[in-house]
Amino acid sequence: MPKPRKVVIVGAGNVGSTFAYTIMRSGLAREIVLIDMDRERAEGEAMDLNHGLFFAPPVSIRAGDYDECAEAAVIVITAGARQQPGESRLDLVQRNVAICKSIMSEITSRTSEAIVIMVTNPVDVLTYVAQEVSGWPHGRILGSGTVLDSARFRYLLSDHCKVDPRNVHAYVIGEHGDSEVPVWSMTHIAGVPMSQYCPLTCRHTCTDQDRAALFDEVRESAYHIIESKGATYYGVSMALDRITSAILRDENSVLTVSVRADGCYGLEGVCLSLPAIVNRNGVDRVIETELGANEQEALHRSAKVLGDVIAQIAL
Numbered sequence: 373m374p375k376p377r378k379v380v381i382v383g384a385g386n387v388g389s390t391f392a393y394t395i396m397r398s399g400l401a402r403e404i405v406l407i408d409m410d411r412e413r414a415e416g417e418a419m420d421l422n423h424g425l426f427f428a429p430p431v432s433i434r435a436g437d438y439d440e441c442a443e444a445a446v447i448v449i450t451a452g453a454r455q456q457p458g459e460s461r462l463d464l465v466q467r468n469v470a471i472c473k474s475i476m477s478e479i480t481s482r483t484s485e486a487i488v489i490m491v492t493n494p495v496d497v498l499t500y501v502a503q504e505v506s507g508w509p510h511g512r513i514l515g516s517g518t519v520l521d522s523a524r525f526r527y528l529l530s531d532h533c534k535v536d537p538r539n540v541h542a543y544v545i546g547e548h549g550d551s552e553v554p555v556w557s558m559t560h561i562a563g564v565p566m567s568q569y570c571p572l573t574c575r576h577t578c579t580d581q582d583r584a585a586l587f588d589e590v591r592e593s594a595y596h597i598i599e600s601k602g603a604t605y606y607g608v609s610m611a612l613d614r615i616t617s618a619i620l621r622d623e624n625s626v627l628t629v630s631v632r633a634d635g636c637y638g639l640e641g642v643c644l645s646l647p648a649i650v651n652r653n654g655v656d657r658v659i660e661t662e663l664g665a666n667e668q669e670a671l672h673r674s675a676k677v678l679g680d681v682i683a684q685i686a687l
């Protein structure tokens with residue numbers, strides 16, 4: 373039986389340990405367990421975090437092994453090889469498929485009740501692999517997908533329009549990677565469509581060129597951060613806190629997590645990000661809406677990129 377607020381994190385590297393810190397601060401979990409093949413690293417991270425407990429909401433934090441998964445409500449997988457400078461996320465695939473399969477076998481031999489959030493890249497492909505090897509209902513295994521990319525998009529739009537990012541509604545869908553798609557047709561600021569907002573406020577133009585430049589920046593963000601500091605972990609950890617909160621608090625939040633397409637938007641046989649309702653069941657359902665013709669085409673191109681990779685991997 374899962375404990376309602378127990379979170380197990382597999383991979384105590386940059387992302388795993390920063391996520392542990394994030395949920396320790398937010399008070400989301402009662403128990404946080406860090407599992408890593410480098411047990412010493414997991415022990416060290418747990419010790420460091422525990423020394424901050426005097427300043428944080430009560431939570432038990434420890435390093436552990438896979439037996440801890442038996443009672444986990446949420447298991448977050450961040451273990452794997454990380455992107456090297458100049459390396460695309462898809463280049464990582466073969467290295468991380470093998471790691472994903474071995475971790476999923478450890479997890480599924482101990483529980484079938486947790487919700488699994490895949491973070492390791494290429495996240496869409498590994499979400500698919502985890503679903504396939506587990507045999508669990510697809511909604512119980514989701515990827516962090518483009519929740520981070522959507523947040524980057526909102527931040528850059530908010531900066532462009534000089535408005536609080538929390539008033540910006542914007543989604544990035546498709547692959548968490550180079551073929552991802554901005555859904556301009558769904559983008560609005562406090563209910564005002566983007567196409568009207570800029571002329572209304574008279575602060576900036578919002579030409580097709582402006583849009584293309586802004587979205588290039590969203591897409592290139594991870595590459596820039598990795599070039600400059602070697603890894604990205606703060607933004608993604610806050611995105612993971614948001615997803616975990618939607619699950620543990622049964623929020624029915626709309627998030628662009630990576631889901632099995634299962635016929636949505638005319639797509640099959642891939643996992644990719646679509647706006648979905650996330651609650652204690654994981655992905656409850658995908659929100660299907662009419663996209664612009666260009667957006668629909670770009671989404672299908674993105675799905676093809678992922679489908680081609682999936683076709684090449686040995687499961």
Ligand SMILES: NC(=O)c1ccc[n+]([C@@H]2O[C@H](COP(=O)([O-])OP(=O)(O)OC[C@H]3O[C@@H](n4cnc5c(N)ncnc54)[C@H](O)[C@@H]3O)[C@@H](O)[C@H]2O)c1
Binds near residue numbers: 382388407455495
């Ligand atoms: N989806 C996203 O939005 C997003 C954002 C940032 C990073 N990432 C991805 O997250 C992953 C982790 O990034 P990071 O910067 O934390 O890397 P990292 O190298 O700092 O940490 C990875 C950890 O995984 C552990 N590990 C490797 N193989 C393992 C195994 N078989 N079992 C248990 N532990 C194992 C390593 O010991 C290491 O501690 C990467 O794949 C990265 O590309 C995803």
